[in-house]
Amino acid sequence: MAQKLEALRKETFEQLSKYWLQTWEKIHEPSCVINTTIYIHAKSCMALNNKFVMAAAKILGDIEKKENQKEFVQLKMEISALKSGMKEDAWKKEIQDLKMTLESLKHHNEEKIEENKKELIEQLKEEIRIKNLEEQRALIEQLKEEIRNLHSYLAVSLENSKTLGALVEDGNRRVVEKEERIKEWEEWSEETIETLERKEQEFEGMVARYERESKEELNKELTRMKNEMVFKDAQLEDWRIILESVEEKHEQEMMTLQTRMNNSYSCRDNQREIEMAVERAEWGQKELELIKGIEEKNKKVEKLKKDLEKKIEIEEALRNEEGYFKKKLQKMRMEHEAFRNWLEKLEPELKESPEDQNQLNEDREEEEFNEEPLNQVFNTVWDFSSCFADVGSIKELSMNSEDSSFDQLDDQDD
Numbered sequence: 406m407a408q409k410l411e412a413l414r415k416e417t418f419e420q421l422s423k424y425w426l427q428t429w430e431k432i433h434e435p436s437c438v439i440n441t442t443i444y445i446h447a448k449s450c451m452a453l454n455n456k457f458v459m460a461a462a463k464i465l466g467d468i469e470k471k472e473n474q475k476e477f478v479q480l481k482m483e484i485s486a487l488k489s490g491m492k493e494d495a496w497k498k499e500i501q502d503l504k505m506t507l508e509s510l511k512h513h514n515e516e517k518i519e520e521n522k523k524e525l526i527e528q529l530k531e532e533i534r535i536k537n538l539e540e541q542r543a544l545i546e547q548l549k550e551e552i553r554n555l556h557s558y559l560a561v562s563l564e565n566s567k568t569l570g571a572l573v574e575d576g577n578r579r580v581v582e583k584e585e586r587i588k589e590w591e592e593w594s595e596e597t598i599e600t601l602e603r604k605e606q607e608f609e610g611m612v613a614r615y616e617r618e619s620k621e622e623l624n625k626e627l628t629r630m631k632n633e634m635v636f637k638d639a640q641l642e643d644w645r646i647i648l649e650s651v652e653e654k655h656e657q658e659m660m661t662l663q664t665r666m667n668n669s670y671s672c673r674d675n676q677r678e679i680e681m682a683v684e685r686a687e688w689g690q691k692e693l694e695l696i697k698g699i700e701e702k703n704k705k706v707e708k709l710k711k712d713l714e715k716k717i718e719i720e721e722a723l724r725n726e727e728g729y730f731k732k733k734l735q736k737m738r739m740e741h742e743a744f745r746n747w748l749e750k751l752e753p754e755l756k757e758s759p760e761d762q763n764q765l766n767e768d769r770e771e772e773e774f775n776e777e778p779l780n781q782v783f784n785t786v787w788d789f790s791s792c793f794a795d796v797g798s799i800k801e802l803s804m805n806s807e808d809s810s811f812d813q814l815d816d817q818d819d
Contacts, residue, residue, distance in 0.1 A: 417453050417503070536660055623720060630713055641699060648695060651688075658684075 659681070 419447070420453050426466060627713070628718065630709060634706060634709065635684065641702065644695065644699060648692070651692075703736075
Protein backbone atom coordinates (compact mmCIF):
# COMPACT_ATOMS: atom_id res chain seq x y z
CA MET A 406 0.00 0.00 0.00
CA ALA A 407 2.83 2.38 0.85
CA GLN A 408 4.40 1.63 -2.51
CA LYS A 409 1.14 2.52 -4.29
CA LEU A 410 0.91 5.81 -2.38
CA GLU A 411 4.54 6.58 -3.15
CA ALA A 412 4.01 5.81 -6.85
CA LEU A 413 0.91 8.04 -6.96
CA ARG A 414 2.80 10.82 -5.19
CA LYS A 415 5.68 10.62 -7.68
CA GLU A 416 3.30 10.56 -10.62
CA THR A 417 1.45 13.61 -9.28
CA PHE A 418 4.70 15.49 -8.66
CA GLU A 419 6.00 14.66 -12.17
CA GLN A 420 2.77 15.80 -13.83
CA LEU A 421 2.76 19.06 -11.85
CA SER A 422 6.40 19.70 -12.78
CA LYS A 423 5.58 19.02 -16.41
CA TYR A 424 2.62 21.42 -16.33
CA TRP A 425 4.75 24.14 -14.70
CA LEU A 426 7.43 23.73 -17.36
CA GLN A 427 4.86 23.93 -20.17
CA THR A 428 3.33 27.06 -18.60
CA TRP A 429 6.75 28.67 -18.20
CA GLU A 430 7.62 27.91 -21.86
CA LYS A 431 4.47 29.75 -22.99
CA ILE A 432 5.03 32.80 -20.74
CA HIS A 433 5.87 34.95 -23.80
CA GLU A 434 2.75 33.88 -25.71
CA PRO A 435 -0.38 36.14 -25.93
CA SER A 436 -2.54 36.45 -22.86
CA CYS A 437 -5.36 34.38 -24.34
CA VAL A 438 -2.98 31.45 -25.00
CA ILE A 439 -1.48 31.72 -21.47
CA ASN A 440 -4.93 31.85 -19.90
CA THR A 441 -6.09 28.82 -21.88
CA THR A 442 -2.94 26.87 -20.93
CA ILE A 443 -3.28 27.80 -17.24
CA TYR A 444 -6.94 26.83 -17.28
CA ILE A 445 -6.19 23.43 -18.88
CA HIS A 446 -3.26 22.75 -16.49
CA ALA A 447 -5.28 23.80 -13.45
CA LYS A 448 -8.07 21.50 -14.51
CA SER A 449 -5.59 18.65 -15.01
CA CYS A 450 -3.99 19.36 -11.59
CA MET A 451 -7.38 19.25 -9.94
CA ALA A 452 -8.09 15.96 -11.67
CA LEU A 453 -4.74 14.55 -10.48
CA ASN A 454 -5.39 15.79 -6.94
CA ASN A 455 -8.84 14.20 -6.95
CA LYS A 456 -7.35 11.00 -8.31
CA PHE A 457 -4.67 10.99 -5.59
CA VAL A 458 -7.18 11.74 -2.83
CA MET A 459 -9.54 9.04 -4.10
CA ALA A 460 -6.70 6.52 -4.28
CA ALA A 461 -5.56 7.41 -0.74
CA ALA A 462 -9.15 7.17 0.51
CA LYS A 463 -9.54 3.82 -1.19
CA ILE A 464 -6.31 2.58 0.38
CA LEU A 465 -7.40 3.81 3.80
CA GLY A 466 -10.77 2.13 3.25
CA ASP A 467 -9.04 -1.10 2.38
CA ILE A 468 -6.92 -0.74 5.51
CA GLU A 469 -10.04 -0.25 7.66
CA LYS A 470 -11.66 -3.27 6.06
CA LYS A 471 -8.62 -5.39 6.85
CA GLU A 472 -8.50 -4.49 10.57
CA ASN A 473 -9.72 -7.96 11.56
CA GLN A 474 -7.32 -9.69 9.19
CA LYS A 475 -3.81 -10.90 9.66
CA GLU A 476 -2.20 -8.07 7.68
CA PHE A 477 -3.62 -5.35 9.96
CA VAL A 478 -0.46 -5.07 12.07
CA GLN A 479 1.83 -4.95 9.02
CA LEU A 480 -0.26 -2.26 7.28
CA LYS A 481 -0.40 -0.21 10.47
CA MET A 482 3.37 -0.41 10.82
CA GLU A 483 3.86 0.69 7.21
CA ILE A 484 1.53 3.68 7.69
CA SER A 485 3.26 4.66 10.93
CA ALA A 486 6.65 4.32 9.22
CA LEU A 487 5.43 6.59 6.39
CA LYS A 488 4.09 9.10 8.88
CA SER A 489 7.23 9.08 11.02
CA GLY A 490 9.73 9.15 8.16
CA MET A 491 11.18 12.09 6.30
CA LYS A 492 9.52 10.99 3.13
CA GLU A 493 6.15 11.39 4.76
CA ASP A 494 7.00 14.92 5.88
CA ALA A 495 8.30 15.83 2.45
CA TRP A 496 5.23 14.31 0.87
CA LYS A 497 2.91 16.28 3.14
CA LYS A 498 4.81 19.45 2.42
CA GLU A 499 4.67 18.83 -1.31
CA ILE A 500 0.96 18.06 -1.10
CA GLN A 501 0.40 21.27 0.84
CA ASP A 502 2.44 23.24 -1.68
CA LEU A 503 0.55 21.65 -4.54
CA LYS A 504 -2.77 22.47 -2.91
CA MET A 505 -1.72 26.08 -2.41
CA THR A 506 -0.42 26.23 -5.97
CA LEU A 507 -3.65 24.76 -7.27
CA GLU A 508 -5.68 27.26 -5.27
CA SER A 509 -3.60 30.16 -6.57
CA LEU A 510 -3.79 28.81 -10.11
CA LYS A 511 -7.51 28.33 -9.79
CA HIS A 512 -7.98 31.87 -8.48
CA HIS A 513 -5.66 33.30 -11.12
CA ASN A 514 -7.36 31.25 -13.81
CA GLU A 515 -10.80 32.49 -12.76
CA GLU A 516 -9.57 36.07 -12.92
CA LYS A 517 -8.07 35.49 -16.34
CA ILE A 518 -11.26 33.82 -17.54
CA GLU A 519 -13.28 36.84 -16.42
CA GLU A 520 -10.82 39.16 -18.12
CA ASN A 521 -10.99 37.07 -21.30
CA LYS A 522 -14.77 37.14 -21.19
CA LYS A 523 -14.73 40.91 -20.86
CA GLU A 524 -12.20 41.22 -23.68
CA LEU A 525 -14.26 38.91 -25.91
CA ILE A 526 -17.42 40.90 -25.13
CA GLU A 527 -15.62 44.12 -25.99
CA GLN A 528 -14.29 42.59 -29.19
CA LEU A 529 -17.75 41.37 -30.17
CA LYS A 530 -19.22 44.79 -29.49
CA GLU A 531 -16.48 46.36 -31.56
CA GLU A 532 -17.09 43.92 -34.43
CA ILE A 533 -20.84 44.51 -34.28
CA ARG A 534 -20.29 48.25 -34.33
CA ILE A 535 -18.25 48.01 -37.55
CA LYS A 536 -21.05 47.51 -40.03
CA ASN A 537 -20.94 50.03 -42.84
CA LEU A 538 -18.37 50.62 -45.53
CA GLU A 539 -16.88 53.75 -43.97
CA GLU A 540 -15.89 51.90 -40.80
CA GLN A 541 -14.36 49.11 -42.87
CA ARG A 542 -12.32 51.64 -44.79
CA ALA A 543 -11.21 53.22 -41.52
CA LEU A 544 -10.14 49.77 -40.35
CA ILE A 545 -8.23 49.28 -43.59
CA GLU A 546 -6.48 52.61 -43.06
CA GLN A 547 -5.58 51.54 -39.53
CA LEU A 548 -4.17 48.30 -40.88
CA LYS A 549 -2.19 50.27 -43.44
CA GLU A 550 -0.82 52.45 -40.66
CA GLU A 551 0.16 49.39 -38.66
CA ILE A 552 1.83 47.88 -41.72
CA ARG A 553 3.73 51.11 -42.31
CA ASN A 554 4.79 51.14 -38.65
CA LEU A 555 5.95 47.56 -38.96
CA HIS A 556 7.93 48.42 -42.07
CA SER A 557 9.52 51.39 -40.34
CA TYR A 558 10.35 49.25 -37.30
CA LEU A 559 11.82 46.62 -39.60
CA ALA A 560 13.90 49.25 -41.39
CA VAL A 561 15.21 50.61 -38.06
CA SER A 562 16.00 47.16 -36.69
CA LEU A 563 17.86 46.08 -39.84
CA GLU A 564 19.96 49.21 -40.36
CA ASN A 565 23.23 47.44 -39.45
CA SER A 566 22.75 44.74 -42.09
CA LYS A 567 23.41 45.75 -45.70
CA THR A 568 21.81 42.68 -47.17
CA LEU A 569 18.65 43.00 -45.09
CA GLY A 570 18.62 46.74 -45.76
CA ALA A 571 18.60 46.09 -49.49
CA LEU A 572 15.78 43.60 -49.04
CA VAL A 573 13.78 46.16 -47.06
CA GLU A 574 14.27 48.78 -49.76
CA ASP A 575 13.18 46.30 -52.39
CA GLY A 576 10.11 45.41 -50.29
CA ASN A 577 9.23 49.08 -49.82
CA ARG A 578 9.58 49.63 -53.55
CA ARG A 579 7.24 46.72 -54.21
CA VAL A 580 4.76 48.08 -51.69
CA VAL A 581 4.81 51.47 -53.44
CA GLU A 582 4.30 49.75 -56.79
CA LYS A 583 1.37 47.80 -55.39
CA GLU A 584 -0.17 50.96 -53.97
CA GLU A 585 0.11 52.57 -57.40
CA ARG A 586 -1.45 49.50 -58.99
CA ILE A 587 -4.28 49.60 -56.46
CA LYS A 588 -4.90 53.25 -57.34
CA GLU A 589 -4.95 52.30 -61.02
CA TRP A 590 -7.44 49.53 -60.24
CA GLU A 591 -9.67 51.98 -58.38
CA GLU A 592 -9.59 54.43 -61.30
CA TRP A 593 -10.31 51.60 -63.71
CA SER A 594 -13.26 50.41 -61.58
CA GLU A 595 -14.70 53.96 -61.52
CA GLU A 596 -14.41 54.20 -65.31
CA THR A 597 -16.06 50.80 -65.62
CA ILE A 598 -18.97 51.91 -63.42
CA GLU A 599 -19.41 55.05 -65.53
CA THR A 600 -19.39 52.95 -68.70
CA LEU A 601 -21.97 50.58 -67.21
CA GLU A 602 -24.22 53.47 -66.21
CA ARG A 603 -23.94 55.03 -69.68
CA LYS A 604 -24.70 51.71 -71.36
CA GLU A 605 -27.64 51.18 -69.03
CA GLN A 606 -29.05 54.62 -69.88
CA GLU A 607 -28.64 53.93 -73.60
CA PHE A 608 -30.30 50.55 -73.23
CA GLU A 609 -33.21 52.00 -71.25
CA GLY A 610 -33.67 54.74 -73.86
CA MET A 611 -33.61 52.21 -76.67
CA VAL A 612 -36.09 49.94 -74.85
CA ALA A 613 -38.41 52.88 -74.17
CA ARG A 614 -38.25 54.00 -77.81
CA TYR A 615 -38.84 50.50 -79.06
CA GLU A 616 -41.74 50.06 -76.62
CA ARG A 617 -43.32 53.31 -77.74
CA GLU A 618 -42.97 52.47 -81.43
CA SER A 619 -44.24 48.92 -80.98
CA LYS A 620 -47.23 50.16 -78.96
CA GLU A 621 -48.12 52.70 -81.64
CA GLU A 622 -47.88 50.06 -84.37
CA LEU A 623 -49.94 47.61 -82.33
CA ASN A 624 -52.61 50.22 -81.60
CA LYS A 625 -52.86 51.10 -85.30
CA GLU A 626 -53.01 47.44 -86.28
CA LEU A 627 -55.64 46.68 -83.61
CA THR A 628 -57.77 49.65 -84.70
CA ARG A 629 -57.59 48.62 -88.36
CA MET A 630 -58.41 44.99 -87.59
CA LYS A 631 -61.31 45.98 -85.31
CA ASN A 632 -62.73 48.23 -88.07
CA GLU A 633 -62.37 45.41 -90.58
CA MET A 634 -64.07 42.96 -88.22
CA VAL A 635 -66.95 45.40 -87.68
CA PHE A 636 -67.25 45.88 -91.44
CA LYS A 637 -67.19 42.13 -92.09
CA ASP A 638 -69.80 41.56 -89.36
CA ALA A 639 -72.02 44.17 -90.99
CA GLN A 640 -71.56 42.45 -94.37
CA LEU A 641 -72.43 39.07 -92.86
CA GLU A 642 -75.54 40.56 -91.30
CA ASP A 643 -76.56 42.06 -94.67
CA TRP A 644 -76.03 38.73 -96.36
CA ARG A 645 -78.15 36.97 -93.74
CA ILE A 646 -80.95 39.51 -94.28
CA ILE A 647 -80.71 39.04 -98.07
CA LEU A 648 -80.79 35.25 -97.65
CA GLU A 649 -83.85 35.46 -95.41
CA SER A 650 -85.64 37.76 -97.89
CA VAL A 651 -84.77 35.39 -100.75
CA GLU A 652 -86.09 32.42 -98.76
CA GLU A 653 -89.32 34.29 -97.98
CA LYS A 654 -89.72 35.25 -101.63
CA HIS A 655 -89.07 31.67 -102.63
CA GLU A 656 -91.69 30.41 -100.19
CA GLN A 657 -94.22 32.95 -101.49
CA GLU A 658 -93.55 31.89 -105.08
CA MET A 659 -93.91 28.28 -104.07
CA MET A 660 -97.26 29.02 -102.46
CA THR A 661 -98.37 30.96 -105.55
CA LEU A 662 -97.28 28.14 -107.82
CA GLN A 663 -99.13 25.66 -105.64
CA THR A 664 -102.29 27.71 -105.95
CA ARG A 665 -101.90 27.94 -109.71
CA MET A 666 -101.24 24.26 -109.91
CA ASN A 667 -104.55 23.51 -108.26
CA ASN A 668 -106.42 25.74 -110.77
CA SER A 669 -104.62 24.79 -114.00
CA TYR A 670 -104.91 21.83 -116.36
CA SER A 671 -102.99 18.63 -115.87
CA CYS A 672 -100.51 19.18 -118.73
CA ARG A 673 -99.87 22.69 -117.71
CA ASP A 674 -99.48 21.44 -114.12
CA ASN A 675 -96.82 18.98 -115.16
CA GLN A 676 -94.96 21.65 -117.13
CA ARG A 677 -95.14 24.03 -114.19
CA GLU A 678 -93.87 21.35 -111.83
CA ILE A 679 -90.86 20.81 -114.08
CA GLU A 680 -90.16 24.55 -114.18
CA MET A 681 -90.51 24.78 -110.40
CA ALA A 682 -88.16 21.84 -109.88
CA VAL A 683 -85.58 23.54 -112.11
CA GLU A 684 -86.03 26.79 -110.21
CA ARG A 685 -85.71 24.98 -106.87
CA ALA A 686 -82.49 23.33 -108.02
CA GLU A 687 -81.12 26.70 -109.14
CA TRP A 688 -82.11 28.37 -105.88
CA GLY A 689 -80.61 25.51 -103.86
CA GLN A 690 -77.34 25.84 -105.78
CA LYS A 691 -77.28 29.59 -105.14
CA GLU A 692 -78.06 29.02 -101.47
CA LEU A 693 -75.19 26.51 -101.15
CA GLU A 694 -72.78 28.92 -102.83
CA LEU A 695 -73.88 31.74 -100.54
CA ILE A 696 -73.48 29.55 -97.40
CA LYS A 697 -70.06 28.42 -98.63
CA GLY A 698 -68.98 32.05 -99.13
CA ILE A 699 -70.19 32.96 -95.64
CA GLU A 700 -68.25 30.03 -94.12
CA GLU A 701 -65.08 31.05 -95.97
CA LYS A 702 -65.42 34.60 -94.70
CA ASN A 703 -65.97 33.31 -91.16
CA LYS A 704 -62.78 31.23 -91.46
CA LYS A 705 -60.85 34.28 -92.60
CA VAL A 706 -62.21 36.28 -89.67
CA GLU A 707 -61.07 33.51 -87.29
CA LYS A 708 -57.66 33.53 -88.94
CA LEU A 709 -57.46 37.29 -88.42
CA LYS A 710 -58.28 36.82 -84.73
CA LYS A 711 -55.59 34.13 -84.37
CA ASP A 712 -53.03 36.37 -86.06
CA LEU A 713 -53.95 39.19 -83.69
CA GLU A 714 -53.50 36.87 -80.67
CA LYS A 715 -50.15 35.73 -82.06
CA LYS A 716 -49.03 39.33 -82.44
CA ILE A 717 -50.04 40.06 -78.83
CA GLU A 718 -48.05 36.98 -77.70
CA ILE A 719 -44.99 38.25 -79.61
CA GLU A 720 -45.31 41.61 -77.87
CA GLU A 721 -45.53 39.87 -74.48
CA ALA A 722 -42.46 37.77 -75.31
CA LEU A 723 -40.56 40.94 -76.22
CA ARG A 724 -41.53 42.46 -72.90
CA ASN A 725 -40.32 39.35 -71.07
CA GLU A 726 -37.03 39.48 -72.99
CA GLU A 727 -36.67 43.12 -72.01
CA GLY A 728 -37.10 42.22 -68.32
CA TYR A 729 -34.60 39.38 -68.69
CA PHE A 730 -31.98 41.67 -70.22
CA LYS A 731 -32.55 44.26 -67.49
CA LYS A 732 -31.99 41.57 -64.85
CA LYS A 733 -28.86 40.42 -66.68
CA LEU A 734 -27.51 43.98 -66.74
CA GLN A 735 -28.27 44.37 -63.01
CA LYS A 736 -26.48 41.09 -62.32
CA MET A 737 -23.41 42.34 -64.23
CA ARG A 738 -23.38 45.49 -62.13
CA MET A 739 -23.63 43.45 -58.90
CA GLU A 740 -20.73 41.23 -60.03
CA HIS A 741 -18.64 44.31 -60.77
CA GLU A 742 -19.48 45.77 -57.34
CA ALA A 743 -18.48 42.46 -55.71
CA PHE A 744 -15.23 42.59 -57.65
CA ARG A 745 -14.53 46.10 -56.30
CA ASN A 746 -15.21 44.92 -52.75
CA TRP A 747 -12.85 42.03 -53.31
CA LEU A 748 -10.15 44.47 -54.41
CA GLU A 749 -10.65 46.55 -51.26
CA LYS A 750 -10.38 43.45 -49.06
CA LEU A 751 -7.31 42.28 -50.96
CA GLU A 752 -5.42 45.55 -50.48
CA PRO A 753 -3.98 44.70 -47.00
CA GLU A 754 -2.82 41.32 -48.25
CA LEU A 755 -0.99 43.01 -51.09
CA LYS A 756 1.02 44.95 -48.52
CA GLU A 757 2.06 41.76 -46.74
CA SER A 758 2.63 39.34 -49.63
CA PRO A 759 4.51 40.79 -52.64
CA GLU A 760 4.58 37.34 -54.28
CA ASP A 761 0.86 37.54 -55.15
CA GLN A 762 1.34 40.42 -57.63
CA ASN A 763 1.54 38.15 -60.68
CA GLN A 764 -1.60 36.27 -59.62
CA LEU A 765 -3.39 39.58 -59.06
CA ASN A 766 -2.44 40.77 -62.55
CA GLU A 767 -3.82 37.54 -64.01
CA ASP A 768 -7.07 38.01 -62.05
CA ARG A 769 -7.27 41.57 -63.29
CA GLU A 770 -6.91 40.42 -66.90
CA GLU A 771 -9.59 37.78 -66.36
CA GLU A 772 -11.98 40.21 -64.66
CA GLU A 773 -11.42 43.03 -67.17
CA PHE A 774 -14.65 44.69 -68.21
CA ASN A 775 -16.03 43.35 -71.44
CA GLU A 776 -18.75 45.08 -73.41
CA GLU A 777 -19.59 41.94 -75.38
CA PRO A 778 -22.61 40.94 -73.15
CA LEU A 779 -24.20 44.37 -73.66
CA ASN A 780 -23.63 44.15 -77.42
CA GLN A 781 -25.30 40.73 -77.38
CA VAL A 782 -28.25 42.23 -75.51
CA PHE A 783 -28.64 45.06 -78.03
CA ASN A 784 -28.28 42.70 -81.01
CA THR A 785 -30.92 40.36 -79.57
CA VAL A 786 -33.35 43.23 -79.02
CA TRP A 787 -32.85 44.49 -82.58
CA ASP A 788 -33.29 40.95 -83.94
CA PHE A 789 -36.62 40.73 -82.11
CA SER A 790 -37.66 44.13 -83.44
CA SER A 791 -36.79 43.10 -87.03
CA CYS A 792 -38.70 39.85 -86.50
CA PHE A 793 -41.65 41.87 -85.24
CA ALA A 794 -41.47 44.08 -88.35
CA ASP A 795 -41.37 40.96 -90.58
CA VAL A 796 -44.45 39.63 -88.80
CA GLY A 797 -46.20 42.96 -89.42
CA SER A 798 -45.31 42.89 -93.12
CA ILE A 799 -46.55 39.29 -93.43
CA LYS A 800 -49.75 40.27 -91.66
CA GLU A 801 -50.26 43.18 -94.05
CA LEU A 802 -49.78 40.90 -97.08
CA SER A 803 -52.26 38.39 -95.67
CA MET A 804 -54.78 41.18 -95.02
CA ASN A 805 -54.38 42.46 -98.57
CA SER A 806 -54.87 38.97 -99.97
CA GLU A 807 -57.93 38.46 -97.76
CA ASP A 808 -59.38 41.81 -98.83
CA SER A 809 -58.92 40.84 -102.46
CA SER A 810 -60.64 37.47 -101.84
CA PHE A 811 -63.54 39.26 -100.11
CA ASP A 812 -63.85 41.60 -103.08
CA GLN A 813 -63.96 38.61 -105.45
CA LEU A 814 -66.75 37.03 -103.39
CA ASP A 815 -68.66 40.31 -103.40
CA ASP A 816 -68.36 40.44 -107.19
CA GLN A 817 -69.61 36.86 -107.44
CA ASP A 818 -72.59 37.65 -105.19
CA ASP A 819 -73.43 40.69 -107.31
